[in-house]
Structures are given as C-alpha cells and as structure tokens.
Amino acid sequence: MSTEEAHDDHGHHLPAVQDWPRGFGEASWWPFVTAVGGAGIYAGAGLYVMGQDGIVGQTAGPAVFIGSIFLFLAGLYGWLYHAFVSHFWSRDASQKSASKLRWGMIAFLGSELGTFGALFAYYFFIRAGTWPPQELPHLTGSLVLANTAILIVSSFTLHWAHVAIREENHRNFILGLAVTLLLGAVFIGGQVYEYYEFIVHSNFSITDGIFGSAFYGLTGLHGLHVSLGAVLLGIVFVRALRGQYSAERHVSVSTASMYWHFVDVVWIFLVVVLYVGAEVGA
Amino acid sequence: MEVNGQLALTVLMGVFLIAVAAWLARVEDWRSYTPLAGGGTVGGTAEQYVSEEKPSGVIRWLTTVDHKDIGMLYGAYALVAFAVGGLMVVLMRIELADPSMTLISNTFYNSLLTSHGITMLFLFGTPIIAAFSNYFIPLLIGADDMAFPRINAIAFWLLPPAALLIWAGFFPIPDVIPAQTAWTMYTPLSAGVGSGNQMNAGVDLMLLGLHLSGVSATMGAINFIATIFTERNEKVSWANLDIFSWTILTQSGLILFAFPLLGSAIVMLLLDRNFGTMFFSVDGGAILWQHLFWFFGHPEVYILVLPPMGIVSLVLPRFAGRRLFGFKFVVYSTLAIGVLSFGVWAHHMFATGIDPRLRASFMAVSLAIAIPSAVKTFNWITTMWNGKIRLTTPMLFCIGFVSNFIIGGVTGVFLASIPVDLVLHDTYYVVGHFHYIVMGAIAFAGFAGLYYWFPIYTGRMYQVTLGKWHFWLSMVGTNLTFFAMILLGYGGMPRRYATYLPQFATLHQVATVGALILLVGQIIFVWNFVQSWLEGREVQDGDPWDLADDDLVTAEWTWFERKLETAVTDGGEDETELATDGGQTVDDTDADAESADDA
Numbered sequence: 115m116s117t118e119e120a121h122d123d124h125g126h127h128l129p130a131v132q133d134w135p136r137g138f139g140e141a142s143w144w145p146f147v148t149a150v151g152g153a154g155i156y157a158g159a160g161l162y163v164m165g166q167d168g169i170v171g172q173t174a175g176p177a178v179f180i181g182s183i184f185l186f187l188a189g190l191y192g193w194l195y196h197a198f199v200s201h202f203w204s205r206d207a208s209q210k211s212a213s214k215l216r217w218g219m220i221a222f223l224g225s226e227l228g229t230f231g232a233l234f235a236y237y238f239f240i241r242a243g244t245w246p247p248q249e250l251p252h253l254t255g256s257l258v259l260a261n262t263a264i265l266i267v268s269s270f271t272l273h274w275a276h277v278a279i280r281e282e283n284h285r286n287f288i289l290g291l292a293v294t295l296l297l298g299a300v301f302i303g304g305q306v307y308e309y310y311e312f313i314v315h316s317n318f319s320i321t322d323g324i325f326g327s328a329f330y331g332l333t334g335l336h337g338l339h340v341s342l343g344a345v346l347l348g349i350v351f352v353r354a355l356r357g358q359y360s361a362e363r364h365v366s367v368s369t370a371s372m373y374w375h376f377v378d379v380v381w382i383f384l385v386v387v388l389y390v391g392a393e394v395g396a
Numbered sequence: 397m398e399v400n401g402q403l404a405l406t407v408l409m410g411v412f413l414i415a416v417a418a419w420l421a422r423v424e425d426w427r428s429y430t431p432l433a434g435g436g437t438v439g440g441t442a443e444q445y446v447s448e449e450k451p452s453g454v455i456r457w458l459t460t461v462d463h464k465d466i467g468m469l470y471g472a473y474a475l476v477a478f479a480v481g482g483l484m485v486v487l488m489r490i491e492l493a494d495p496s497m498t499l500i501s502n503t504f505y506n507s508l509l510t511s512h513g514i515t516m517l518f519l520f521g522t523p524i525i526a527a528f529s530n531y532f533i534p535l536l537i538g539a540d541d542m543a544f545p546r547i548n549a550i551a552f553w554l555l556p557p558a559a560l561l562i563w564a565g566f567f568p569i570p571d572v573i574p575a576q577t578a579w580t581m582y583t584p585l586s587a588g589v590g591s592g593n594q595m596n597a598g599v600d601l602m603l604l605g606l607h608l609s610g611v612s613a614t615m616g617a618i619n620f621i622a623t624i625f626t627e628r629n630e631k632v633s634w635a636n637l638d639i640f641s642w643t644i645l646t647q648s649g650l651i652l653f654a655f656p657l658l659g660s661a662i663v664m665l666l667l668d669r670n671f672g673t674m675f676f677s678v679d680g681g682a683i684l685w686q687h688l689f690w691f692f693g694h695p696e697v698y699i700l701v702l703p704p705m706g707i708v709s710l711v712l713p714r715f716a717g718r719r720l721f722g723f724k725f726v727v728y729s730t731l732a733i734g735v736l737s738f739g740v741w742a743h744h745m746f747a748t749g750i751d752p753r754l755r756a757s758f759m760a761v762s763l764a765i766a767i768p769s770a771v772k773t774f775n776w777i778t779t780m781w782n783g784k785i786r787l788t789t790p791m792l793f794c795i796g797f798v799s800n801f802i803i804g805g806v807t808g809v810f811l812a813s814i815p816v817d818l819v820l821h822d823t824y825y826v827v828g829h830f831h832y833i834v835m836g837a838i839a840f841a842g843f844a845g846l847y848y849w850f851p852i853y854t855g856r857m858y859q860v861t862l863g864k865w866h867f868w869l870s871m872v873g874t875n876l877t878f879f880a881m882i883l884l885g886y887g888g889m890p891r892r893y894a895t896y897l898p899q900f901a902t903l904h905q906v907a908t909v910g911a912l913i914l915l916v917g918q919i920i921f922v923w924n925f926v927q928s929w930l931e932g933r934e935v936q937d938g939d940p941w942d943l944a945d946d947d948l949v950t951a952e953w954t955w956f957e958r959k960l961e962t963a964v965t966d967g968g969e970d971e972t973e974l975a976t977d978g979g980q981t982v983d984d985t986d987a988d989a990e991s992a993d994d995a
Contacts, residue, residue, distance in 0.1 A: 128449065140460060140545075141456065142459055142546060143458075145547075149549070149553030149554050150557075152550070153553075153608060156558075156605070156607070157557065159604055159666075160561060166670065169597060214544075214623075217625045218544060221617070225618065226656065228652070228660070231660070232661045232664065232688055235684075235688060236675060236684065239680070321671070324677075327667075327674045328675075
C-alpha cells in the first residue's frame, strides 16, 4: 500500500532504500535478524534455567545464549551499517534527522533512569533499615578513588574530542577518542580487579547477604553500561579512523557522548551513595 | 481433571491457530498486497511499484519497515492474544459456574488466571494500542514514517517470542508447568520460596517473556517520543497536534519510566530464583516487591487507558458533528494524569500495613487523579450535547466506553479511600472495577478504532448490522459480567479462587452468562472482520464517514483520499450487497434485530 507515495509525494523519504534485500525502499532483513537474536538470548536464558532443573541438557542454554548473541550482533551490525555507515557522505543528514537521533538518545537515557531506579530503590530500602546488615568489606579504598578519577577524566577527554571534530580538527578528535577509550578500558579493568579482590580475598560475593546483592547488582549494572559505552565509542572510533565525521556530520559522536556522560554521572552518584554511603554511619 | 482442562485448552488453541493459518493462507493468494489494485492482473503499474518498494509474499511482512505494515502486524498479534486470553477466561468462567471444582483443577485455574492477566495487559493491551499508533501517528502528524523504522520492526518482532515464553508452561514440555503467581508476581510466592511448585522453570520462562515484552514496549516508546518531537510536518505545531498523538506522547513518557523499572525488578527476581541473591528475601522484601511492582503497575493502568481515551476523543466528535469540547483541557488532563499516575501506586498496598501517613498521602493523590479523569468524561458528554449524533458502530463503542468508564471510574474512587478499600480489598469488587476499565473501556475504544479506520486499512467497509450486534452483545455482556462481580465483592467474595461458597452461586452464574454473551459477540466480530476484509464492499470515497460535511476531516482521511485518487483503477466489479454504515444517520438502533440472520 501507499505505493504511489514515492512518486507523487514531494519530499517523501523511504526509510530503507539502500538495504538488504536490495532494490526495495521499505524492506530490510536486519530488524528481523536482530529480533530473532535478541529473543534467542532470552530463550537461551530460559533453556539454562531448564537445564539446571534437568529438563534439557546443561549445554543447550549456554549454546543458544552465545549463538543468539552472535546473531544479535550480526543483526545490529547489518542494521547500523546499512542505516548509518555505508552511505555516510551521501545519505541525507538534515537538521531534522540529527535532532531525531538526539531525541532518541535522550528518551533512551530517560528509560535508563527506570532501569537504575529499581536497584537504587532496593539499596535505599535496605540502607534505611538496620545498618550495617552484615560485615561490610572495605569499600572506599584507593582503587575506587582512582577509578572515579579515571572515569571523570574520560568525560573531559571525550568532550575535548567532540569539540575538536566541530572545529574540523581530525587529529585531536581521533586522539581524544583513543584516550577516552583507553581510560574506559582501564576503568573496566579496575572494576574487574575490585571484584576479584572482593570475591577472592574478602569473601564478599553476590550471594553474601543483602548488601552483596545490592553492591553487585548496582556495580554490575553500571559495569555493563560502561562496557556498552566503550563499544559505542569503539564504533565511533573505527568510523573516525575510516575518515567519517566532519564539523557538519557528527551526530553519532554526540549521541555516544551523551551516553558516556550519563554513565559517568550515574557512577558519581553510585560512589557517593553506595561506597561512601554504606560506610558513613556503619 | 487437570488433564481434561489442559486438553480442552490445547484443542481450542489448536483449532484457533489452524483457523488463523487458514486465513493467512487465503489472504496470501487473495491479492498481491495492493489492496486498491484488488484484481492484481490489471494493475501492471501497481505491481511495478510494489516490486520497487517491498518484496511480495511472506517475506514482505518479515522484512517490512513501513509503519503501516508494522501497525497491521501489531494489530494481528494483539487480536490473536485477545482471543487466547479470552478463551482462557471463558474456561475459568465455565469452571466458576459451579461452586465446587468441576471442570479444571485449582492449580490449572491459577495458571489460567495468571496467563489471562498477563496476556491481556502485555500481549493484547499494549500491542493493540501500538497497532493504532504505528499506523496513524505518522499519518496524523504528516511524517514520512516513524523516526526509527528499523527499531520499530525490531520492537514488533520481539513480541511473538515473548508470547511463546509467557505461554511456555502450557506447551507440552515435560516438567514445565505454567506460572501461578497471578500477574502481580508477589514475592515470596514468585521467588519460589517454600514448599509450593513455583520454583518451576515455567515461572522463569514467564518472567523472561515479560521482560522481553517490556524491552519491546520501551523501544516503541522511545520511537514515538522521537517521532512526535521531530517528525511533525511544518504545519503541525504543538498547538494543533491532534489529541491521539498527545495521548500517545504521554503514554510513551509513562512507558519510558515504568517498564524499565519493572524490567530491573524482574531481573532481580530472576537472580533471586536462580543465582542465590537476596534481593527480596530481606526483611520486608515482600513489601519492597510490591512497591517496585506497583510503581510500574499503576502507571501501566494509564499506559493502557490514555491512548484509548485519545481514540475516543478523536472518534467521538466525528459522529457528534462537533469539534471536541474543551480540547485544551482534555490535553491538560492527559498530562495531569500522566504526572499524577506516578504518585498513586501505594493505594494497591493499603492493606499491607505500610505507614499510615504514607497511606493517607497516597489516598489524597489517588482521589485527586479522579479530577482529570472526570474532566475528560464531562468533555466527552458535552461534545455530544446538542450534537448531531450518528450512531454508527464506532460511535456506539465510544459511547459504551464513556458509560463503562463512568462505572469503572466511580467504583475506583471508592477504592482509593482507605477505609472502604480495607473492606473491599482483594474481593471481586476490585476485579469488577478494573474490568470495567480494561474490558469496558480499553477494549471498547480498541473496537471503536478498528471499525472507524476499517476502510483505511482494508480499503473496504465492514458489515454494519454485524458491527451493531457485536456492540450490543459486548455492552450487555460486559455489564452483566462485571456488575455481578461488583455485587459479589460487596458480598465478600474474595478474588482468585477456583471454588466458592454456595451463597455466591447465583451471581457467579450471572457473570458466567455475561462472559458467554461476550464470547458470542467476539465470534461475530471475528466473522465480520475477516469476511468484510475479504469480501466487503470496496470503499470508493476518501471520506466514507462524510466528515467533510461538518468540516471534521483529519489528516489520515486526507491521506486516504489521496491514495484512492492516485490508485490505479482496477475496474473490479462492485460488491454492493453488503450494508454499510456509510456515514448515514442511523437513528433507530433497534433496526439491528431484523437483520440478525446475517450472523
């Protein structure tokens, strides 16, 4: 239906002109592939649970889970490649399409408030009760301070890179991105090291009491977000190396930056209430 | 006994799925997906266009990123879920015709109760709204498509697997039983604690499916927010944005904060169940779950009811021959409900022993939210006042909506009051109250939309007499079933039980008769819907409701008119046998009775 639109409707844009399958304006396999992969991740988790109960084999769950992740990533790759990357310089990049992507990111960050909100609500709920609920590990060590500093600095380097591309300074742009990525990787490494210290040396793991649930729930969720942010910045970095982006075309730089800064702010809040907040008055 | 029930449901489902498959197969070779080039052979040009933009056959539907196609997929999905959830409850109502356990076991009853709720709220309610919003928001605001067409497609394709996971317990998988937690999934029952059987993997699968459907809803909400903010035509400003887009925008805002929170709570519950965390085994963990759940759950009520209110606010004035009375205040009340909806959740927890000061403040906000709801109701009534009312089927459903919403809303005001709630909590009164809203209002608005826009998405007209039969059977069935429930609640009948004391038998039987009347009405609807889609009279006029006479044409009809004008004339024969609403004034609704033989 609406077949005539491309012909008589001036300025009508078909959404998927350069996509797979080729030759159509409103067809793409990628969303379907992505959705099958995404749903497969859930099915894998379900099979894992069934495997624990001995209903299916133990390996079925992890196998489906991992396979689906690859399918999901393939779908994402195809989608993003055809929608944003392949015709970067020739595709339409009006003010309107830039602002819709920014609004999409703003709305997504709004939904993140809900995602984090449930876990913070849980933490505040237990924090308001008898405190400490159990023996707490030593939380505010030099590691967490260093990690916090690293993440804050990474926000500044990213902003510096963003300013650079708006001034057509490609060298500083790539440099800023690289430094940010490096700092992000160091942060993730620091978090892994902290987990290692807690689990192996302090005997404090996710199953150790209600604070264990809250601590690993919140830091784990945040860690996943930093990792996703690093992936997003990694994509931007690769595209920058390939010579994409200019002072006029840098929407994905700004949306990835919004995400990174958001995750940074969440971390500062998290350090204040979870690390410091747990020790104050304990 | 349980086996019999399972068997009955499986057979029902089987028959139903075969019918759907047969229908799809028929649609498949019935035309080449150009509804207005019906014959297929004549419109050579038309087919050329099709091959330029979309593949043919099933692949077209799997790969589509067109908002209208995705809207149709959402609609088909929602109606399938509506049928499944409806058949589940029919089985429950038949069981309840007799006080003792007769047809199905208590545990199977609990399973049906759980799945009925989740199916109707998450797999019917949200998707049927998404069907209308996907199809019509871009048309109403003059956009090319949604802001993110591919995300739109992903969001839809996450839903069928979500449904399979949610229903997985009913499938013949050994050692997997359906969840019996009710849709509220209260801990510690849902955490699998104790000697019950809720540690079963069926509960985990249901939780995973629910999470997946939440991801889908959130993606949709992000898309609608970006679309309405940035894709509007230059001529569509905030001042003249239509009422349906306003309600979808507000609803998307609610989804944005409510669904991810439920998602995190579900993940915490899954971790508790499978990885030994202690999120909800803390002292007061049960109350914590209720806080988190209802912080999502009450906005969810408005997520489901605001867009249907938008549909009614859009459709009702078209058949009252006037513009919507107090348009601005309907918008303000929508926004007010959106804000207030996050401040009422604890009224579901008045009986749990939470701090009385907390209770009082939630009571105040819950009573306050009645005000914007009443503003809307009075505006609908005033719109009809002295209007030139045409009782077409969509209009009847709109009026039914207003009427049922008044009963459902007023009973809700009483529940918001702490002392009354303590008496009526967990009785059938509550069930009757919210079914007046979800069935009597939300589903009615859905039907109003399906009939009103039927010409646009099918190119044909439905059969008017059958439409009116559908309305009256639904209206009578709804009020019979759910008013009986309100009375049962006054009598002290607790909700969720498969058996009951003999003194409640009469009212339960009334409710069951009401449910069966509803079933007959919906069968007529399916018949009318499918047959008219296949064989109904083709609409030649871009304004089948004669909206232009009252200067009430909206953008989607203008689009439809242009589409008809530019469509290739296929010269197909006219099938004028079937009566249609045709926008004519229907002043005598009793006329229904004489054409009953159509059904």
